Amino acid sequence: MAPCASLLLPVFVILATLPIIQSVPTFFPRPSYDQSLAKQPKASKPKIPYKTHYFPQVLDHFTFQPKSSKIFYQKYLVNSNYWHRGAPIFVYTGNEGDIEWFAANTGFLLDIAPKFRALLVFIEHRFYGESMPFGNNSYKSAETLGYLNSQQALADFALLIRSLKHNLSSEASPVVVFGGSYGGMLAAWFRLKYPHIAIGALASSAPILQFDDITPWSSFYDAVSQDFKEASLNCYEVIKGSWAELEALSAQKEGLAELSRTFRACQLCL
Numbered sequence: 213m214a215p216c217a218s219l220l221l222p223v224f225v226i227l228a229t230l231p232i233i234q235s236v237p238t239f240f241p242r243p244s245y246d247q248s249l250a251k252q253p254k255a256s257k258p259k260i261p262y263k264t265h266y267f268p269q270v271l272d273h274f275t276f277q278p279k280s281s282k283i284f285y286q287k288y289l290v291n292s293n294y295w296h297r298g299a300p301i302f303v304y305t306g307n308e309g310d311i312e313w314f315a316a317n318t319g320f321l322l323d324i325a326p327k328f329r330a331l332l333v334f335i336e337h338r339f340y341g342e343s344m345p346f347g348n349n350s351y352k353s354a355e356t357l358g359y360l361n362s363q364q365a366l367a368d369f370a371l372l373i374r375s376l377k378h379n380l381s382s383e384a385s386p387v388v389v390f391g392g393s394y395g396g397m398l399a400a401w402f403r404l405k406y407p408h409i410a411i412g413a414l415a416s417s418a419p420i421l422q423f424d425d426i427t428p429w430s431s432f433y434d435a436v437s438q439d440f441k442e443a444s445l446n447c448y449e450v451i452k453g454s455w456a457e458l459e460a461l462s463a464q465k466e467g468l469a470e471l472s473r474t475f476r477a478c479q480l481c482l
């Protein structure tokens with residue numbers, strides 16, 4: 213879809229100071245809520261120049277309930293090809309998906325690593341990819357899902373980074389965090405919340421200000437509409453006109469089911 217292409221252009225924002233931005237989110241692939249639905253053959257995984265590690269991570273960083281001390285294994289990837297001790301550590305703050313996918317699609321860090329002699333680290337977000345605190349049951353109930361939130365994810369990054377620096381005897385290495393979309397928000401928030409751990413953050417296409425009372429609720433839709441308008445006014449009008457049809461059909465008996473069939477919506481939406 214050509215009209216959407218401009219939405220995907222990354223907006224790079226250095227967050228040493230937090231400037232006002234008006235960016236739109238990028239579209240990362242469907243998160244792997246249900247591993248069995250994804251049906252991605254293992255062989256199709258991209259070849260990436262990273263070594264896989266697993267860190268025994270704390271389930272709950274903020275309470276003292278019995279479950280809080282439970283450990284789960286958090287996946288992270290490391291490339292040390294360019295690394296010299298004392299040089300920076302570039303950390304990708306993983307977002308909603310398999311971390312290998314993000315590593316395969318973030319060539320920027322590999323591009324700049326030689327210049328900075330940097331260590332590259334990609335940390336998987338809890339509840340995605342292989343980093344499932346409750347295995348296959350992670351998404352089964354509110355009791356387990358309550359541990360899936362950005363505060364816990366940021367604390368995961370903080371703990372893992374400190375442990376890694378300790379293990380590498382590289383406490384003095386500056387850490388810069390990188391991320392895109394929701395991961396860019398995480399990078400920015402990480403710099404704000406843990407300024408003693410990261411000296412800077414690069415947030416790409418991160419809708420940091422896309423919240424009620426900060427940015428008008430319609431701003432994302434306005435940007436998408438504008439994009440279609442610029443490509444073709446007719447295209448925009450046809451799409452806009454279709455909403456009334458969809459609403460009329462959905463108000464009829466069996467209308468929603470018919471729409472689901474027509475658009476081949478996933479089972480969960482029926």
Ligand SMILES: *[C@@H]1O[C@H](CO)[C@@H](O)[C@H](O)[C@H]1NC(C)=O
Pocket residue numbers: 247248347348
């Ligand atoms: C989780 O589900 C996958 C796919 O259905 C299965 O292969 C695996 O054995 C399950 N793991 C556990 C611990 O039950």
Ligand SMILES: *[C@@H]1O[C@H](CO)[C@@H](O)[C@H](O)[C@H]1NC(C)=O
Pocket residue numbers: 265266267268372373375376379
């Ligand atoms: C650092 O070493 C400890 C002890 O061997 C290990 O448990 C931990 O997972 C390591 N940290 C990282 C980030 O790999």
